[in-house]
Amino acid sequence: MDVTAHAFKDNAKVALADAQLQRALSGLKGGLVAQRTAARERLPEFEALREIGRDIKNHTLANLDLYLEVWETKAKAAGAHVYWAPTAADAREIVLDICRQANARVVTKGKSMVSEEIGLNAHLQGQGMEVVETDLGEYLVQIRKETPSHIIAPAIHLTQDQVEADFRRVHTHLPKDRVLVEPPQLVDEARKILREKFIKADVGITGANFLISETGSSVIVTNEGNGDLTQSLAKVHVVITSIDKVVPTLEDVSTLIRLLARSATGQEISTYTTFSTGPRRPGDPDGPEQYHVVVLDNGRSALLGTPFREALRCIRCGACMNHCPVYGAVGGHAYGWVYPGPIGAVINPALIGLKEAAPLPHASTFCGRCESVCPMKIPLPKLMRDWRTQDFADGGGGAGARLGLKAWAALATRPRLYHLATRLGIAALGMAGRFKGGAFRSLPFVGGWTRHRDLPAPQGRTFQQLWAETKAGVPR
Amino acid sequence: MSGENSGPDGSGARRRSAIFDRIRTGVSGGGTVAQRRAAVDARLGGQAPHLIPERAKKDAEGRKALFVEHLKGQSATVVSVAGPEDIPEAIVSYLRGANLPMRVRMGDDPRLQGVPWAKQPALTCDRGRAQPGDEVGLSHAVAGVAETGTLVMMSGGDNPVTLNYLPETHVVVVKASDIAGNYEAAFDQVRGRLGRGTMTRTVNLISGPSRTGDIGGRLVMGAHGPRRMCVIIVDG
Numbered sequence: 001m002d003v004t005a006h007a008f009k010d011n012a013k014v015a016l017a018d019a020q021l022q023r024a025l026s027g028l029k030g031g032l033v034a035q036r037t038a039a040r041e042r043l044p045e046f047e048a049l050r051e052i053g054r055d056i057k058n059h060t061l062a063n064l065d066l067y068l069e070v071w072e073t074k075a076k077a078a079g080a081h082v083y084w085a086p087t088a089a090d091a092r093e094i095v096l097d098i099c100r101q102a103n104a105r106v107v108t109k110g111k112s113m114v115s116e117e118i119g120l121n122a123h124l125q126g127q128g129m130e131v132v133e134t135d136l137g138e139y140l141v142q143i144r145k146e147t148p149s150h151i152i153a154p155a156i157h158l159t160q161d162q163v164e165a166d167f168r169r170v171h172t173h174l175p176k177d178r179v180l181v182e183p184p185q186l187v188d189e190a191r192k193i194l195r196e197k198f199i200k201a202d203v204g205i206t207g208a209n210f211l212i213s214e215t216g217s218s219v220i221v222t223n224e225g226n227g228d229l230t231q232s233l234a235k236v237h238v239v240i241t242s243i244d245k246v247v248p249t250l251e252d253v254s255t256l257i258r259l260l261a262r263s264a265t266g267q268e269i270s271t272y273t274t275f276s277t278g279p280r281r282p283g284d285p286d287g288p289e290q291y292h293v294v295v296l297d298n299g300r301s302a303l304l305g306t307p308f309r310e311a312l313r314c315i316r317c318g319a320c321m322n323h324c325p326v327y328g329a330v331g332g333h334a335y336g337w338v339y340p341g342p343i344g345a346v347i348n349p350a351l352i353g354l355k356e357a358a359p360l361p362h363a364s365t366f367c368g369r370c371e372s373v374c375p376m377k378i379p380l381p382k383l384m385r386d387w388r389t390q391d392f393a394d395g396g397g398g399a400g401a402r403l404g405l406k407a408w409a410a411l412a413t414r415p416r417l418y419h420l421a422t423r424l425g426i427a428a429l430g431m432a433g434r435f436k437g438g439a440f441r442s443l444p445f446v447g448g449w450t451r452h453r454d455l456p457a458p459q460g461r462t463f464q465q466l467w468a469e470t471k472a473g474v475p476r
Numbered sequence: 477m478s479g480e481n482s483g484p485d486g487s488g489a490r491r492r493s494a495i496f497d498r499i500r501t502g503v504s505g506g507g508t509v510a511q512r513r514a515a516v517d518a519r520l521g522g523q524a525p526h527l528i529p530e531r532a533k534k535d536a537e538g539r540k541a542l543f544v545e546h547l548k549g550q551s552a553t554v555v556s557v558a559g560p561e562d563i564p565e566a567i568v569s570y571l572r573g574a575n576l577p578m579r580v581r582m583g584d585d586p587r588l589q590g591v592p593w594a595k596q597p598a599l600t601c602d603r604g605r606a607q608p609g610d611e612v613g614l615s616h617a618v619a620g621v622a623e624t625g626t627l628v629m630m631s632g633g634d635n636p637v638t639l640n641y642l643p644e645t646h647v648v649v650v651k652a653s654d655i656a657g658n659y660e661a662a663f664d665q666v667r668g669r670l671g672r673g674t675m676t677r678t679v680n681l682i683s684g685p686s687r688t689g690d691i692g693g694r695l696v697m698g699a700h701g702p703r704r705m706c707v708i709i710v711d712g
Contacts, residue, residue, distance in 0.1 A: 027693045031693050043531075044529075045529045045530070048527055049527055049529075052526070052527050055525075059515075061503075062503055062506040062512070063512050063515065063516050064502075065496055065499045066509075066512060066516045070520065078675070081480050083488065083491075084491045084492040084494075084495050085491060086494045086495055090491055134700065136691070136699055137688075137690035153693075155690050156693070158692075160692035160694075183691045183692060183694045183696045184698075187698070187699055188698075191698065191699065191700060194700065195608075195700075198700075199608055213520060214520055214673055215673055215674070216673075223686070223687050223689070223699070224687070224699035224700045224701065225641050225686040225699065225701025226701075228640070228641045229641050229642070229700055231678075232637050232638055232641060243495065248524070249519065249522070250659075250660070250663040250667075251522070251524060251526050251663070252519075252524065254526070254659035254660050255526065255527070258659075268623075269626055269681070271686060272680065272681070272682060272683075272686075273626075273680075274679075274680050274681070275680075275681075276677065276678050277677060277678070277679075279677065281632065283633050284631065284633060284636075285604055285636045286605040286631075287631060287637055287677045295495075297495045301498035301499045302498060302502070303502070304499060304501075304502025305501065305502040305503075309502070
């Protein structure tokens, strides 16, 4: 996909002025956020489970080579074909090769962010295959020639009216006067159209929420059941996933399942959690005849020895973006690449380079809500700050910002100079403020504030001065 | 396949070692390989701290009540019967109430084959995997999980996986004595049937009928899988 992460500021401006998008995003707080809070309150052990979940992933990542080897051995013993893809290009080539060998004409897909990451659809379509997204949100995004704007709710940027308009535009074989007023009517129409695709498909591609070493399985979690029809009806099931998805045992995955849906949608559990192991067994009347698993690295292994390894714990629930004030204001597309929100701001620089993704770690107020809701307790604000530090060290930030930061550093590391400068500055602003009636309508450098409201003038003395006076016993 | 490890052009093996070499470098600070392998083997052998929520530790009666409560909350219909001989009547009564045809398809599960279907001559039973025209699928669960109202299904000739997803209505039979408190206990039941580390082609956890929230954030039932689900709990 096209990368526009470098243009985050411009993207954000467009998003803020997009009335339709703002209407669609306004449902987040009352929806996914409130539902997560309610689910957390129903399970008293939730916070303790987060700590265990974090420890499971830390242990697995510290032994990632061994757990992947065990998983691979078990998977192959069950009849899986296993492929390792260092880069996105490798993964595309491997999947294309499998589809060609299967003489695939129609390929159905369950939801997979890794497939977005490697640009799989365009690659297969370029070879003449029909690729059909079957998750309803992904289907909507596909017929609009867009990309997902959220990792679990890909069409969260769309309103119901837009969906109706798109269905009328694309499903031209259906009667023009059909009624499409209520969501169930829209879901029904998509169901009928996609049902035919499931049955026609030669290859079904899904992602994986987890790989399990104990059993050699891959696991998908859905509410619609599309991932199951995708993998059960086609002759060939291809799983596209990444190295960070492996967990040791069924007990470990039980803990993560308790965290995933509650953090994502506030459900106790998603409707369908499916463990797939190998192809159909001898005598099985259904299920795929071949089962292939493609495991992508694409920059993840390079994070293991660094502070950013903590981001590899992510189980892709989307809670960080649901709770992020920046995501809530601009939506997912503004981030300019596959993974939006706080987790995107942390992993995109690793996957596509800091030079391209530099604005993303800056797109945060550091309010800390993302870390406080992350089921894997990833210290997202700290990791964004680490990227900012590295960006500055690499010479990023632009001449003005760098000069400003250097001037600030010069002041902040010299306390006497700092106190003198702030005393003089605050005194001058306080004096100026008295002429302006106690508030400024505009002031250099703070246009972002004064464009919408007045800036209250300081009263003439700094906090440090007031603190010293209080300590000396001056009455307030 | 050319991309697999054993592929003729060697590209699979090269790609594999490229990834594993980088991972080994990244984890090298965490002890010797022998130490790490011992920790991995211990965990895979079942030694790891886990936390089972209190709600998932009830007695048999409490487990059944919680299982039913969650399933109903997830929009399933739940019926209890005294024994397998009452299953045909329960199905007929459900199908009639939902205004559905008196025809179900099921696999070869001996627990279902042993049911006296002749008691309800109006009900037609087809065998085998689901076909696109089937209205009602009938399966037998290997276990239930009380903590979230979840059914555990094992694929195969006994219970073809397509019966879970293709028909518009899914009827699932589960024995009350197979309702576990938590996922861990249910997985132990799967291990008890297949042995540790072994799975059927799919093990499916199902917690109600299919749904989506992808249009305007409103929950709609019957996205791709079944629109409705009836769970029959057999007490005896």
